[in-house]
Amino acid sequence: MKLIIATIKPFKLEEVREALTGIGVRGMMVTEIKGFGAQSGHTEIYRGAEYAVNFVPKIKLEVAVSAAMADQVVDTITKAARTGKIGDGKIFVLDIQQALRVRTGETNEDAL
Amino acid sequence: MNMKRFTHKGLAAAAFIAMPSLAMAQEAAAPGFDEIGPYIMTTLLFCMAGFLVFFMACGFAMLEGGLVRSKNVTMQMTKNIGLYSIAAIMYWFMGFNLMYPGDFNGYVGSFFVPTTLDPVGVAAADAALDYASIGSDFFFQLVFVAATASIVSGALAERIKLWPFLAFVVVLTGVFYPISGSWQWGGGWLAEAGFSDFAGSTVVHSVGGWAALAGAIVLGPRLGKYGKDGKVNPIPGSNLALATLGTFILWLGWFGFNGGSQLAMGTVGDVSDVSRIFANTNMAAAAGAVTALILTQALYKKPDLTMVLNGALAGLVSITAEPLAPTLFGALWIGAVGGLIVVLTVPMLDKLKIDDVVGAIPVHLFAGIWGTIAVVFYNSGASLGTQLLGIAAYGVFTFVASLILWFILKAAIGIRVGEEEEMNGLDMSELGMEAYPEFSKG
Numbered sequence: 001m002k003l004i005i006a007t008i009k010p011f012k013l014e015e016v017r018e019a020l021t022g023i024g025v026r027g028m029m030v031t032e033i034k035g036f037g038a039q040s041g042h043t044e045i046y047r048g049a050e051y052a053v054n055f056v057p058k059i060k061l062e063v064a065v066s067a068a069m070a071d072q073v074v075d076t077i078t079k080a081a082r083t084g085k086i087g088d089g090k091i092f093v094l095d096i097q098q099a100l101r102v103r104t105g106e107t108n109e110d111a112l
Numbered sequence: 113m114n115m116k117r118f119t120h121k122g123l124a125a126a127a128f129i130a131m132p133s134l135a136m137a138q139e140a141a142a143p144g145f146d147e148i149g150p151y152i153m154t155t156l157l158f159c160m161a162g163f164l165v166f167f168m169a170c171g172f173a174m175l176e177g178g179l180v181r182s183k184n185v186t187m188q189m190t191k192n193i194g195l196y197s198i199a200a201i202m203y204w205f206m207g208f209n210l211m212y213p214g215d216f217n218g219y220v221g222s223f224f225v226p227t228t229l230d231p232v233g234v235a236a237a238d239a240a241l242d243y244a245s246i247g248s249d250f251f252f253q254l255v256f257v258a259a260t261a262s263i264v265s266g267a268l269a270e271r272i273k274l275w276p277f278l279a280f281v282v283v284l285t286g287v288f289y290p291i292s293g294s295w296q297w298g299g300g301w302l303a304e305a306g307f308s309d310f311a312g313s314t315v316v317h318s319v320g321g322w323a324a325l326a327g328a329i330v331l332g333p334r335l336g337k338y339g340k341d342g343k344v345n346p347i348p349g350s351n352l353a354l355a356t357l358g359t360f361i362l363w364l365g366w367f368g369f370n371g372g373s374q375l376a377m378g379t380v381g382d383v384s385d386v387s388r389i390f391a392n393t394n395m396a397a398a399a400g401a402v403t404a405l406i407l408t409q410a411l412y413k414k415p416d417l418t419m420v421l422n423g424a425l426a427g428l429v430s431i432t433a434e435p436l437a438p439t440l441f442g443a444l445w446i447g448a449v450g451g452l453i454v455v456l457t458v459p460m461l462d463k464l465k466i467d468d469v470v471g472a473i474p475v476h477l478f479a480g481i482w483g484t485i486a487v488v489f490y491n492s493g494a495s496l497g498t499q500l501l502g503i504a505a506y507g508v509f510t511f512v513a514s515l516i517l518w519f520i521l522k523a524a525i526g527i528r529v530g531e532e533e534e535m536n537g538l539d540m541s542e543l544g545m546e547a548y549p550e551f552s553k554g
Contacts, residue, residue: 045412046346047419047471048459 001096001108002070006061007035007089008081013059019080020063023072026112029062039087058089064096064112143236150378151241157386158248161372164365165255169196171361172262176269177547178355179418179470183537184270185350185547191265191274195281199258202286203227207257208250211290211298218301221294223287243375252372256316257285257293259369263320266470268327270347271334271534274542276527280517284323288513292319292506307502308494311373313433313483314503319510321477324468326514330522333467335534344462347469352417359421363397366428370435389435393428396435396447400427400479403451411455419458422471423451426479433483437490446486450479 008016013030020028034055041054065073074091082088101111173192177185199207204227213221229247230239239245261281268277295302296315309315336345349355370393376382404423408416427447431438438446457474466473484503487494521527528534533541540546 045414045416046348047416047462048412048455049344049346049462051346 001099001112002065002067003094003096004061004063004065004070004073004077004091005094006063006077006081006091007033007037007058008061008077009083009087009089010057010059012081012083013061016061016077016080019076020073023076024069025063025065025073027064031060031062033058033060037087037090056087064099066109066112143241147241148236148239150376151236151239151244153377153383154244154375155248157372157374157377158244158252161368162248162252162255164368165252165259165372166365168255168259168362168365168369169193169262171358171363171365172259172266173358174354174361175358175421176266176470178351178353178358179266179349180269181347181537182350182548183539183546185539186543186545187274187538188265188269189547190543191269191277192262194274194278195261195265195285196258198278198281199261199285200254202282203254203257203290204250206286207290208253210287211253211293213294213298216294216298216300218299218304219295220291221298256312256369257289260289260316260320260323261285263317263472263476264324264327267324267468267472268331269469270538271528272327272331273525273527273529274538276521276525279521279525280323280327280514283517284514288323288510289319292509295505296502302502302505305501306493306495306498308487308491308499309433309484309502310435310487311370311432313429313480314506317429317432317476318480318484318503318506321473321475321480322507322510323514324472325466325477326511327518328466328468328473330515330518331528333465334469335531337467338462338465344459349418355418355421359424362425363394363428366393366397366432369393370432374436385436391440392435392438392443393431395440395443396427396431396450397424398427399444399447400424400430400451400454403427403448404455407452407455418471419455422454422458422475425475426450426454429476429479430483430486432480434487434491434494439490442490446483446489449482449486453478453482 006016010032017028034057036055039056041052041056043050043052045051061077063073063077070093074093077091098108099111100107169192173189176188176192180188206224206226208227209225210221210223216222227246227250229250230245234245243249261284264280264284265277293315294300296307296309297303334347337347339345367390371386371389374382374386374389377386401420401424404420404426405415408414408419427450430446430450430453431443435443454471454474457478458468458471461468461473468474481503484499485496487499488496518527529538529541537546
């Protein structure tokens, strides 16, 4: 089982969700976050004084899938979230040690 | 042209003297509409305009609530409803009669004379038929003093303690504002000298601005606003939709502020003048907003909404000293200069490390001074020298008196919350109550 964490541009969320459900992903977790990477921050002016916006708003997506499906999910997110411009985000893939569905008590692959 | 407010007592006395003959006339026939119509219409004007100016208290609250951080919003709302209510009580207790003392030495009237209203169901013969009812006059005047106190509240936001602020409001609305107000609208020495301030660019707005400036200097800037190397660190407000709502409410209220200051609606000329004032007031606000919109785009590459809001208000303050005489084009350029002043002086105050959270000092003080000077362009009865004398007199008196009071409050009870309290927000540290307890902090 793999946990795929992706940071994407907020306006790309809907496209990514559609693409993922299209390949059979049945659940995901979404969080509004702020952060910086290669895009870094930028400066703005408020009432005549410049200030730095060091953290840029992003969406964090977490998808738990079977190991067999992981590459396809990564590929799908990459295609759907890409604009080609700086700040498109990053994807991380982690191993999941254990999974459990609360309602039924099913575990691991059955719980995904 | 109605340059000066009448003293309500003088008029009441005049009506009193006229009473016996009126009473005798009444036996013959009840007074016709020609006699009582102006009284009824002017009283109505004061009531309606008073409601509009009352709503400005809401406008100030929303504007300030939007321009402070979410951790200080409950505090800002508490200050606003507190200051309005204190102003209402103080103006009854002593302010109204101190400001409109009737015959007096021209400098200071009598203290501690509470307002009394017309008797219930007053007879036409006992009413000030050439003016308006005392209740309407009192109410209309008291909403103005509340506006002055609101101006102070915004500038000192996010770091002042609640009770010292309210203590300042007690003295400002009960003593400072009525004394200086009596010089002009009470028929005092500045009115005698020929000073002209129709609805209060100086008498109301600059007075609030001077008191705010003194407070901001004594209080010091918010933590982190100015870096060691002189860098200005902006502290963006929490809700620009609320700030915009507040600005529109103030704009609406200003029709009462300026229109009601015609102080008469009993003739074709008067009611037409009131509408003329509405049109000019609106034009000045629009011109101030557009000027700030264009200027911030030109200077900073992006328009700054908070400056556009300030620009509209500066346009309104600028036209307040003479909203009647100018043409619509006159109102346009007078308001536009107000917008220009705000955009240029907000960064200037930051250079001086005077932290004015909502831009109250540029809007009400600087644009107020400009508006008072601008009277000379369209009112041939006003002279530049007298206008400058009035501006200086109000400035020196209000600034010095406020400075002394702020220092006394600072020494006696302290006016500023502690560093930790300020960082945690005044809502929790001073009130134990958040404005948005269910939202994460921005």
